[in-house]
Amino acid sequence: MDSASPEARRYVAGLDPEQAEAVLAPRGPLCILAGAGTGKTRTITHRIAYLVGSGEFAPTQMLAVTFTTRAAGEMRARLRQLGIQGVQARTFHSAALRQLSYFWPRHFDRSLPELAPSKFRLIGQAASRERISTDTAMVRDLAGEVEWARSSLISASAYPKAVVAHARDTPLAAEKIAGVIERYDELKTKAGVIDFEDIIMSMAYLIESVPEVAREVRGQYRGFVVDEYQDVNPLQQRLLDAWLGERDDLCVVGDANQTIYTFTGARPDYLLDFTDRYAGATVVQLERDYRSSPQVVGLANKVIAGASGRLAKRRLRLVGQREDGPQPTLRTYDDEPAEAAAVASACADLIAKGTAPSEIAVLFRINAQSEAYESALSEAGVPYVLRGAEKFFEREEVREAIVFIRAAARSEREPDRPLHEQVRGVLEQSGWSPEPPAGGGTARERWESVNALVGLAEEMPTATMSEFVTELEHRMSSAHAPTVQGVTLASLHAAKGLEWDAVFLVGLHDGMVPISRARTPEQIEEERRLLYVGITRARLHLQLSWACSRSPGGRGTRKQSRFLDIFGTSQASMSAPSVRRKAKVVRCRGCGRSLLPAQEAAGRCELCAKEGRETFERLREWRLQTARDAQLPPYMIFDDETLSAIAVRRPTSKMGMLAVKGVGEAKLGKYGSEVLDVLGAESST
Template identity: 45%
Template sequence: MSALDALDEHQRRAASVLRGPVAVLAGAGTGKTRVITHRIAHGVDTGAYSPSRVMALTFTTKAAGELRGRLRALGVGGVSARTFHSAALAQLNFFWPTLTGDTAPGIIDNKVRMLGQAADAMGLRPRTATLRDIAAEIEWRKVSMLSIEQYAQQDRPISGIRPEQLLELQAAYEALKDERRQLDFEDVLLACAGMLESEPRVATAVHEQYRHFTVDEYQDVSPLQNRLLELWLGDRRDICVVGDASQTIYSFAGAQQRFLLEFERRYPDATVVRLETNYRSRAPILAVANALMRGRPGALALQPAQADAAIEPGAADAPASVPTVTAYDSEQEEAEGIAAAVAERIGAGTSPSDIVVLYRAHAQSAVLQQALAARGIATSVLGGTRFFDMPEVRQAVLALRGAAVAPTDIGFLPTVRDVLRGLGLTDEPPEAGGAQRDGWEARRAILRLAEEAPAGTTLRTFADELMARAKDQHEPALRTVTLSTLHAAKGLEWPHVLLAGWAEGALPISYATTFEQIDEERRLAYVGITRAARTLAISWARSAGRGERAPSRFLAEIGTTGRGTGILRDAAPSSRTAGRRG
């Protein structure tokens, strides 16, 4: 069976071009990871690629782990699937001793702490929040490839510190870091790029090692990452970039979608493939997404692929499938209305893990958690403590590894169950909310992994699998309702999505004032919409505290501010709230 057999026509075209520059413009839900992995597998199967000569680059350790896992499932091992930072750090650690006769500098684990120490030496006492903002500015400056002197020409004030102090503090931070012979994460990329530029023998060795490059989420590359990619490529042209300009949501961190949008200009002979068949969402959801992004640079026109996606407004089940918008009088009433809708869906048989509530800022999560907990609904906050970093999970993994050493006659699954019961797993969960429920859900997730393990699994292989999952951040799904910011939800999907806080000042957020900033907020809204597979519900509150709010301008752009249209229908608030229809 060919690696191309499981692909549709457009995916197959993208995966079959193995040489020269290739740009895959992949809309949300169109199977970009499938294309990346099947393209590499096809190259290996046909002999065009040697696995050890392939580098697949992405932006998170979790995404890199997913790439490796999918390649293994296709029978392809030995491919270097890494983040930019991981690849650069590996090269620094390998070449630095031969160039300098010494080990590579250490990596600092906390910019804010070192900034605080530099500030103390200067007699400054900025707040921790200010130090975090300064750390973010240092990251932006470096990935934008600006010196401190060049940064001084930018108009980027930070509350709590004067502009001249900001520059002095950045210089003091760099001096302290050099004195301690340490690098920060951005220095890793800068040092690797500098090494490749100044040491021809290093560049030659790297060019010999890696011949074929694939870059996922190319719309998110910064100038520094793109420069490093160019140095890794050298004068070769075997590069495949995959991205979606409509999902550029990290401009504040230095991402520049122009590298994706201008790819054809840099490579006039590039093969460009557009993936617009969406395998995730129903047609009415895609209609909302397309309406929001219509006319924006690089926007793709998503089309449904699912057999049940052709549901149109007016059809028999239109009320369940057409996205809704609901207006409430206050944020508290909005949270209660969302909790009521979630409870109703769970009561109808939907698994809590199939439901997500998305919002713009972390501060919006507290009132939602409270409203859901009041109805006995357990939640998990995406971007909180990682599953395998939870003390209950670490304790369970250690206990299972210990049990694997001692022989047992009761079998694999009963042993796992006994170990977890000994650590506190009960048949029924504790009341919703709090650390006890979080721990119960984590232990129950481990038990489900054991229950779903293939025949022949032993306790030792199961414990090893848990360790491998921890390394790749391959976390099991918890049977809880997910709460997440829009940023953290990128790349994920759920059957049922509720988007909270679609009011001016919340989305777009109040400090987004320029055209470019508003456009980034629009792309965030698009990311939220396209997480939904089956149902989508949008809501907003007329007041926040004592302030009045207007509906988000994005509601008008997609055809509603609370009045029914052909794309979104108006939905009455929960009877539990005092909200009025918009």
């Protein structure tokens, strides 16, 4: 770089040596392998600015494509800051639609067909003609299969074999879905509309088959930049090949470690095989991580170091550039409500110490896990925003289930039957099954959401259906997310491309991460990369956690994610504060003694069970008097579930009470001292 011209030096000022190498690389094929937090957007915008500023290309001859309008907008903004105007930065769909809208009328002598705003209506019609359920979940899953097949350039007739080859989890038999794909194409043609895949396919076809279109497109665009190249699918690659023709002025940027969308058709092979396809291509690796502390970077490296398979050959090893921060921690909890309550308390503590709520995120594997954290954060008085999913109580399947539960509560036909059995019976009559659906996707997420209501009923063994409905209504009102900025709740997939000062990765047990439907080695490795993406979202604070059981008092049969075994082998360096609990040992929730098989269902030994009942009754007496004095319904003080948990845990401090589900900071301030007095009085007797 010492011999670089003054013009070149202007575009590499402030860049590290590897970033500068990528910016100043000669024209031709360039592959930038950029790890998380290594400044890839800065690098490629400076690369474009250098090519334009040095006269290699006019601004209008450059086309940069990425996968989100947010990323494209950020690229344009950075180019403007560098004094570069006129470069096209768009998503694949946006770039193709712009070109197709120009060329289609000229070639076909008519306007471009209308773009269908959604596939849902036509796929619903196609499913109906194939005698398949047309409920929202099924149509959504079928839409996903249609998009995967078309993005992968797989015809309806080839779909069944492709499903086997890719070990794909489908909501129906592959032959049935193939029929839907065929019907969908027929209905789309009949309606005279096109979809998003048609836009890319049609533009690629025009360039491939009409020489004058090819000449004009290739004459207009001469230099190409593709961001997130590991996520390109075969359809997008076909359009890129059509744009390029025989030329090789192509810069791609990607990270094999962040390949997490193969289920949508993404193919990392194009990134991995770039140097095979373009002999003599320049390859630059960006491994200096400017986002995360060395401690977070170290954990990310340890997780991804266990990767195997073809993608591991392009594995980058990040090097943290920030000052030291706290060590990531791994925490184990008895049950999911305890995990959610502890995370909410930790969020409140960070906010009290000066961290903005918008700089905190709670990330989980599937959207159905959000309910516990919506409730816990609301109880703790912590504002939150839900990203990429509906709020739990606003989901269609949850609203429908609650309608059936309300109707059953009005009749109260079987008052002596355990609550969870009544709820199960009601939901089974509404179409829910105790067993999860065989496939994944939306159907499984809907099932998980409804199953969460069953789990809640199991946590209230002594409640009636009417009391259960009251509890649901209380949760619906209190768990409503405020409109102000708050802690982000998001799935790991929705968190891609984002970052926060503090990140909580929750629910990290085997069966969730990796998820149970990941069966092949390739699918399990993608789950590892998904965890890696979650870890690299954190700048400073990172806490990982899992729960031994789903509900309080449940058998602790879960095991921590296999990807976190590094904590077991390097406990000191990772500062994991809790010892991994063996799944076969069930301990008393009161005193910690090992339980006999006959005691495991209750979750406590005989002595603690007796003492817990006595403590529970004292707490109920206190609650009743407090409710009368305040002229409030008793459940507004604490519900039975919370009192039961307090009686079992017997916290000795206010901090200990915060770990109990249902005890937020607001209620702790109002009633904490009184509850501790009751516990103290009980203990003294």
